[in-house]
Amino acid sequence: MAIDIIQLLKDSPELVSFVLLGLAYFIGNIRLGSLELGAPPGILIAGLIFGYFGFNVDEGLDTIGLFFFLYAVAFQAGPAFFSVVLPEGAKYVGLAAIATGIGFLLTYIFAQVFGFEAGIAAGLLAGSLTSPAGVAAALEAAPQMSQSISISSALTFLIGDISAILLARSIPNLFRFDLVAESRKAAEEKNVTEGDQDRLDDDWSLTLRAYQVNNPSLIGKTMTEFHNFTQCLVLRYKRKNDVYTDFSPETTIELGDRLLIWGPIAQQDILDQLFGAEVADADLLKLKIITQDITINKERVFGQTLESLGIHDKYACHITRISRSGINLQINPELAISRGDVLTISGPEKNLEQLTKEIGYVERDFNATDLVTFAGGIVGGFLLGKINIIINGIKIGLGSAGGLLFVGILLGYLRSIHPTFGRVPPATLWIFKELGLLFFLAGVGIKAGQGFSEAISALDISFFLCSLVIATTPVLAVFIYGVYVLKMNPALVLGASTGAVTATPAMAAVSAEARSSIPTIGYAGTYAFATVLQAIAASVMTLI
Known part of the structure; x- marks a missing residue:
């Protein structure tokens, strides 16, 4: 039996979606030297090709994917979002605003100089800043411009992603600082643990052992003094066949006491020197330890x-x-x-x-997801986005993207205060974000590919140069402002610079070169705010 693969794919848009998903990771994992794009650019490239040759994905799949992505991003950011009242949080808001503001201003100037129509300009802004939320907001604000928004955003998303990676990796050399050393310095200042987690866990392996006091140097010592010397705790002790579990830290140790001692296994040599051999005392050792x-x-x-x-x-x-x-x-x-x-x-x-x-x-049930709250949040965000205020005949509202971001942030924050509702395990949240983003970008790529020939003939080299400037200038501006004006750690600011243009692959590249998670902290600080601001900026650009 012969199968016409091409016809099968054209007749089965649901199958195309998963083919694109696989190609996204295949293309995204291809290394060009040390450059690795990641899955989002990969699915845009695949979508452009498939769309050019007339393939489609299921109608509405991109919208569902977008809802999942925006709500999951906002829900995850909720607990930290309201920390803007803290000085450090205010700095990150400012950095995100600088990046979005510069991107918006440059796009507006280029649109006026080169005559880009509003849809092209909105896609240019959102794509150059690698902002899925910006693309979605622009598409919703001006559905009649969907073709031009999709094409310009798909083309410039690739430019934005690649340039952000290359620039972020070049900044330590351009500004002459040691990224690894600065990351270590920031880790010490912020009490961040670096290194192999398995090794760290081994350092904190605990042991529970029973000993009898025969050493005269221990007699008269309080339980607190014993802990300070050995870094081990006495959980209970036995004296004249009586087991004591509730006792004061000032209780003193007497000759012949049997102690149930619990502490890091690294302290075992000290305990052996103090007590000698262990004793097998069932009355002491039956204590249940949990983590x-x-x-x-x-x-x-x-x-x-x-x-x-x-x-x-x-x-x-x-x-x-x-x-x-x-x-x-x-x-x-x-x-x-x-x-x-x-x-x-x-x-x-x-x-x-x-x-x-x-x-x-x-958390008692680590695998359960509160889908009632999750679905309710998406519905609530969608409905909130439909509320508009009319001023001088112009409708002003959050839109679906803004509504989802607002409700997601709010519910994420409320869950951190009242953890009785809204549980979404980290792995589930990652699936919602990753699949949601890729399905949305698949739709954007397909739509862009269908009008690719006409668009590419209408766009000249100036369009791509504009995208390069819009993609790189905010990153440099954020870094310079963060380091020289706010006096923040360069490794943190470098991560914040990638978050300010929502460039996840760039953040991953910087963290790998820093051999540290410090840039990730900066990235997380600006990412959520940048997502909201870019959605607003892209929708406004469609009106200009």
Whole structure:
């Protein structure tokens, strides 16, 4: 039986969608030297080719993909978005505004000089800043210009992506600073843990052992003094056949006591020197130890240091990991706690339950997704975007893109305060973002490919040079302003520069060269704000 592949694809637009998805990663993973584009440019290239030869994807797939992408991005950014009241957050808002403002101004000037019509200009702006939200907002604001917006954004998206990668990697040489050294410096300042996570976990492997006190140097020592010397905790002790579990940190150790000691396995040699051989005491060793990831959401602990929480002294528990916005932080007693921090803590089950009630909550079902809230948020964002205010005959509103971003940010923030609703596991959120973005760009690429021949003949080299200037100038401006005016760390600002033009592949390239997650922190700081601002700017450009 012979199968006509070409005809099959033309008759099955749903199949084309998944072919494009596979090609996106195939093309995106191709390395040209050290340059790797990533999946979004890959699916635009594939979409342009397939659209040029008359293939289609399912109608509405790009819209559904866009809804998933925008809402997931906003929901993830919600907990941190409202931190703009903090000085550092205000800086990131300013950096995102500078990038969008410069991009908008340059696009407007070029449109006036070279006579680009509004649809071409809007696509030029959104594509050069690699902004899917900008493309979507422009398409919604001016559906009659959809062909020109799709074509110009698809062509310039590639220019924006490649130029952002190359420029971001060149900035350390241009401005003569050591990216690796600056990343290490920022990591120390921000208590960020760098290095291999498996090795870090090994350093915090814990051991539970029982010993009998025969060493005279230990007699009369308090439990607090013992902990300060050994970095290990006494969870319970046995004296004259009685087991004590509730005792003061000032309780003193006596000759013949049997102690249940818990601490890092790296301290094992010290314990062996102090006590000698272990003892097998079933009464002591039957204690149940558990480990939980506790998310901080109690307002009374915000700003407190790890030491002041009394995790060791009051609850006899060990912190083995701290993460903030996906970044692992150093376990420093002076580290101030923030909303949404995730503390991985091990300790006696009863103690850990009490501690959890005091500082936050534990996710009980890590795999469940609250699809009611997720779907409701998308519906709410869509409806909000349909509300318009008419001023002098001009309709002004958020649009679907703005509505989804607003509701997603709001619900993400509310979940961080009230974690009883809206759970979306990180892996699920990644799927929504990645597939949503790629399906949206597949539709843009297909539509652009269908009018590619006419468009390319109408556009000359000036269009592509304009895109190059729009793509690179905001990155340079943000870096210069962040380093020389705001006096921020260059590695952080470099990451923020890639976030300000929503260039994820550029961020990945910078992080790889820095051998650090520090640029990722800067990227996350500007990305959400830039997404919102670029959506507004692109929609406004269609009116000019």
